[in-house]
Amino acid sequence: MRLYIAEKPSLGRAIAAVLPKPHKKHEGYIELGNGDCVSWCVGHLLEQAEPGDYDESWRSWQEQHLPIVPDDWQLKTRKGCHKQLTVLRKLMKLADELVHAGDPDREGQLLVDEVVHHCKVPQAKRQGMKRLLVSDLTPAAVTRALGQLRSNREFVPLSVSALARSRADWLYGINLTRAYTLQGRKVNYTGVLSVGRVQTPLLGLVVRRDLAIESYVPKPYYEVLAHLETDGGEAFSAKWQPSEACQPYMDEEGRVLARGLAENVAGRISDQPATVSSLVKTRKNQAAPLPYNLSALQIDAAKRFGFSAQRVLDLAQALYERHQLITYPRSDSRHLPAQQHGDASRVTAAIAANSDSLAQAVAGADTSRRGKAWNDAKVEAHHAVIPTDKRGAGSLSADERKLYELIARQYLLQFYPDYRFDETRVEVTIGTGLFRAAARVAVEMGWKALFPQKERSDKEESISLPRLSEGQSLHCRRGEVVDKLTQPPKHFTDATLLAAMTNIAAHVSDKALKSILKETDGLGTEATRAGIIELLFKRGFLTRQGKQIRATEAGRALIASLPESATTPDMTARWESALESIRERQLSYQGFMGPLTEQLQALVAGARGHLPESLRGVAAPGRRRGKGGRGRRKSSDKRSAAAMTE
Incomplete structure (x- = not known):
């Protein structure tokens, strides 16, 4: 008998639907017409054991117990999942061949592998297990996937990297959360100070943005526009490009900070002849954006x-x-x-x-x-x-x-065809000054025709330019000084915070770490990012003000009480690099976990040596409960448990 083990009932039913009939529906599985069976997990059937499951004394939070490092890692059955795990255990004993049908990602791979290992399936049967990768639950797609079964042994490194990530997050989250919470109690903070490898740098990102906005002092700067016209009376404007001689009056971003300099330039170009010194017109194509991840x-x-x-x-x-x-x-x-x-x-x-x-x-x-x-x-x-x-x-x-x-x-x-446009870049010389203007004119809308004007990411016509030619004489009617103010960064929104997590390298100054983060998933993974953001809201460290996401007083105090290394994505970069090396068979499980467990001693010692004075007098955020009450989790949200310690 062949047993298909799906990650969820919906996938199990989709697999069974294209396999031999008639079907017999049993509790927790479907028997097929040829005697094979399809069963399923319900998301995670197993979860990491709690510290108290290893040692009764570890149930209480005490400094002398830290760091907690299990000698022999244990999994336990999630509440409400005993019956389905029993069904799978029985079917796996009866089966001659197993087919792993977890979701096609790192966590989906580990989820089913853990159940097979936990149920002590014989090594020979595990070695022969097949892997079914289903990305589309329609019958045609499932049928095609069934015709492309692979050996599950190909995916062992993927599973090991997921296992290492899970255990490392447990060690980091459990130990540092306890360490800092115990320190918080010494300054009369009564809440739990949740610390995680991903959630804490994410909170740090928001806190630093909020503080940067609050401390921001706008600086005035100045631009100069030349208002030009052709012999035929056609008008357009071009912006002054300061020369190297102006550097002492500019900031690091090339903005002119001296109004007197700008006024001098504007006065000198008014009612003066001008010449088109360069004109480059290029037809460009822009391909459609890729489908979504x-x-x-x-x-x-x-x-x-x-x-x-x-x-x-x-x-x-x-x-x-x-x-x-x-x-x-x-x-x-x-x-x-x-x-x-x-x-x-x-x-x-x-x-x-x-x-x-x-x-x-x-x-x-x-x-x-x-x-x-x-x-x-x-x-x-x-x-x-x-x-x-x-x-x-x-x-x-x-x-x-x-x-x-x-x-x-x-x-x-x-x-749809590419979006095609003509881009014109013009340089105009007035005396010794250089001025530039640019225009983009749509030639063929292509794929952009599917977007309403208000949704397009850029204007199809930025500036209207008359017909010009290189060497053409113009007249500058007047120069204009435009007063500007530098702007503070904007508060994060759901969209920009997600963008920051996926492009976390932009928020790291270390060049080597930037390179690592560019090659990884970023901060968190596709599967866990939403859960991590929501977790920070539920724990009262983030709040929404309209579309803006801001840190609460407790969130700020937590970041202020932690060492910088815990609040930046640097460690995540190093972890992700190592986990990717495991997936590519370049690093062993122990090669990653060994140094990590050694580092825990220093991390915990660092926590003990610092009283979080920033938390003194801060009220712990209240626990918010949804309508479903405490502890209820949808089976489809299989990674919410992982997000708790990540």
Whole structure:
């Protein structure tokens, strides 16, 4: 008997639907017509044991117990999951062959591997286990995936890297949270000071942004515009480009800080002859943006609809599991396998059937186009988030429909021509001064035609320029000094905070670390970012003011009480580099975990040696509970537990 072990019931049912009938439905599994069975986990059936599960004395938080490092790591069955784990254990004993059908990502790989190992499946059976990678729950896609089974042994390094990440986050989170919470009590702070490898640098990012805004002192600076006209009376303006001689009067970003200098330039160019000293006109093409991965989808949905990262993830999960209208949503890829291009006609036809507002866009799509999105070399376990070929969007909620249409439109862009425009750059000389102007004029809208004007990321016509030629004589009617003020950075929003997490390298000064972070997932992963942001809200360290995300008093005090190394993404960069080395078989599990456990002693000692005076007098944030009460977690949100210590 072959046993398919899916990550969730919805995937299990989708697999069974294309396998031999008739089916017999049992509690926790489906028996197929040929005697094979399909069963499932319910998200995580297992979770890391708590400190008190290892040693009863560790249940109480005491300094002398730290650091807590298990000698023999243990997993325990999650509450409410005993029955399903028993079903799987029984079926695995009966099965001749196992098929791992966890989600196609790092956590999905570990989730099923952990169950197989926990149930003590014999080594020979584990060695023969197959891997089924399903990114689309429609029957055609599942059938295709079943024809492409791989050996699960190929994915052992991926599973080991996930295991190392999970245990390292547990060690870091459990020990430093206890260490700093105990220190907080010494200054009468009664709350829990949650510290994590990702959540704390993320909070630090927001705190530093808030403080930078509050301490910001605007500086005046000045620009000079030359208002020019041709012999035919056509007018345009060009901006002064200060020379090296002006450096003493400029800041590091090249802005002129001396009004007197700007006034002098404006006075000297008024009513003076001018010459077009350079004119470059270039026709440029801009390809359509790639299909979405989860982070890009969350960022765009936040900008367009004001959805939080968690809201987007919940909606996307429903579109994938319940409605089967999109492919696997927790993807970090923005590319598609070449083979998928053959489905384009069916997918676009389904979009037209599912969305009246996109029917015209489908009619204009050329599905024979194969752009840069289709690239096998950039697709690993899963591909970009796109619509499936399933029809039937009548039961979608308003928000589900918004997200579906956003994903569908991004997919349709791939079948439209490039946006083409003429870019003209002009340099004008007036006396010894240099002035520049630029214009961009749309030639063919291409894929941008699918966006309303207000949604386009740049103006198609930046400045209107008359017909000019190099060497042409002009007249400068007058010079104008434009008063400007430097602007502080903006408070984070859902969109910009997610963008910062995905491009965390921009917030690191160390060049070597920048390089590492550019090659990794960023701060957190596609699967955990939404949960980590929400966790900081639930713990009272972040708050929303309209669209702005700000740190609370408790959040600021926590960051002020921690060493800088805990509040910046530097350590995450080093971890991610090591975890990627494990995945690529260049580093062993022990090679990562050994040095980490040694570092814990120093980290805990550092916590003990510092009283967090910034927390004195700060009220601990109250615990907020949702309508479902404490402890309830949707099975689809399988990574929320991981986010608790990450």
